[in-house]
Every structure is written in structure tokens, then in C-alpha cells.
Amino acid sequence: MKSETQSIAALFESEESGLLRFAIGLVGRRMVAEELVQETFLRLHQVWADVENPRGWLYRSLRNLALNHLRDRPQEAQLNEESTPSAEGPLNEWLGRSEAIGMVRLLLAEMPEDDRNLIQLKYCDDLKYQEISRKTGLSVGNVGYRLHHALKGLADALRRAGIEGSGG
Numbered sequence: 001m002k003s004e005t006q007s008i009a010a011l012f013e014s015e016e017s018g019l020l021r022f023a024i025g026l027v028g029r030r031m032v033a034e035e036l037v038q039e040t041f042l043r044l045h046q047v048w049a050d051v052e053n054p055r056g057w058l059y060r061s062l063r064n065l066a067l068n069h070l071r072d073r074p075q076e077a078q079l080n081e082e083s084t085p086s087a088e089g090p091l092n093e094w095l096g097r098s099e100a101i102g103m104v105r106l107l108l109a110e111m112p113e114d115d116r117n118l119i120q121l122k123y124c125d126d127l128k129y130q131e132i133s134r135k136t137g138l139s140v141g142n143v144g145y146r147l148h149h150a151l152k153g154l155a156d157a158l159r160r161a162g163i164e165g166s167g168g
Helices: 002-027 030-050 054-072 074-083 091-110 113-124 129-136 140-160
Strands: none
Touching (some): 002 030, 002 091, 091 140, 113 140
């Protein structure tokens, strides 16, 4: 089982900081977020052989753990409302935004790697279609076509999850 341990360790190395930011955004406290991330990896270890998409599984499980944590400790959630710098309204609105961001991350994690890379190049690296074409070897038209369909699929999945357009 050495390869399993190495694979989980590699996954932890690559995903831990993103998961931690996600958890902090949900629960508002770094210490709690760290515990939730650790718990999520422990749970992944228990079901490792059955998980086809570990990255997606991690985000979905962490989201569920964080929401359970807040539901079970409403007094902590109320404290976080005042201490959360990005909260622009009631805690429920802030949690809704955090959940939407988490859902986008989850859906991106579940996307085929090629589509995820195109979205990364376009929206994170801020490249134009021509530059993406040179990097990927795809034609400019194919870049546009694939990005359009990847984003349409993402939007459809968000609607199915009950998340409509942004409020601003």
C-alpha cells in the first residue's frame, strides 16, 4: 500500500492550501478550517480505493463537513459573522456566497482536465484565445468552442445545484 500512501501524500501536497482557503471561507476560523481539512483527508484515506475523482471528492466532503460544523455550532457561526471581513450582509448571505464559490471549485475539480486547463489559461492566466491556441496546440476556433461548452456546462450544473447568477 506504499503507492496509496504516496498518492494521498501527493494529493495533500497539491490540494491542501486550496482546501484550507475554501474551508476558511466557509467557517471563518483558520484553526477550525485546518481541523476540517485534516478530517477530510482522513476520511479520504478510508475510502481511497472507491474514489474516482479524489480532488472533487475532497471539495465536496470538506464543504459538507464545514456546513455540518456551522449547523451544529450556531453560536460560532454568529461570532464569525462579525469577524468575517468579506461579510457584506447577514451570515446566511455570506454562507450562500461561500457555498457558491465552493460549488464552482467542486464542479471545476470534477471537469475533465483539458477543460479545466482551458479555463485556467483564460480566466486565471488571463490569456487571449490566440495565446491559448499556441500553448495547447488547439485552433483558435476550437479554443473558443471548448471554452464555451465548458462554461455552459458549468453554468447548467450551478443552476441544477440551485445557484443562479451573481448578485453583482
